[in-house]
Amino acid sequence: MTDDELKQLVASLAIAQRETAKQFQETDRRFQETDQQLKELGRQADKRTKETDKQLKELGKQIGGLGKKFGSFTEGLALPSMTKILRQRFNMEVVSPSVRVSKNGVELEIDVLAYANSQINAAYVVEVKSHLREEAISQLQNTLSKFKSLFPEHKDKTVYGIIAAVDMTEALKQRVLNAGFYVARIHDDTFSLETPADFTATPF
Known part of the structure; x- marks a missing residue:
């Protein structure tokens, strides 16, 4: 190889090296841009996720609030006619809606509580539902099982359950009746x- 050929080879290698270096730099720049x-x-996806979570939580609150409002509406709808039934059919003296009690760490909410202190000496616990589900039966059974310990002033009374439902x-x-509860429907x-x-209702 002559000196000229060697010089040309070195020059071409230098040019190729510079081109390779440029390509590496360009590739690195693109990697950085991609990164x-x-x-x-x-960041945008995380922001959208947080916004979506916030919207879902807000929607959950709205749905929950709507459910409570609808439940309150149903209870309000039931109260006048249930009061009439409790007084005329069962001779109850006191009818109280939305009774809440908290004792020894146990909390209980009763949609309608009615009782009589006379010779009748009985109490009725009414569970009001817009759409009746199976768990409402066990819910009322649980309420009645705790009733006398949470309301000791009624411990000597015979207690009965009523489930009132729109749907x-x-x-x-039939399951409600088999459980020994009265049934009321709109x-x-x-x-x-x-x-x-x-x-024959089941006494508690």
């Missing part, structure tokens, strides 16, 4: 008892 873009996308399937109605905006003539 920045990915980080920005990550109730016939199958669930007709023309008024609740009325739907218990067979031979029905």
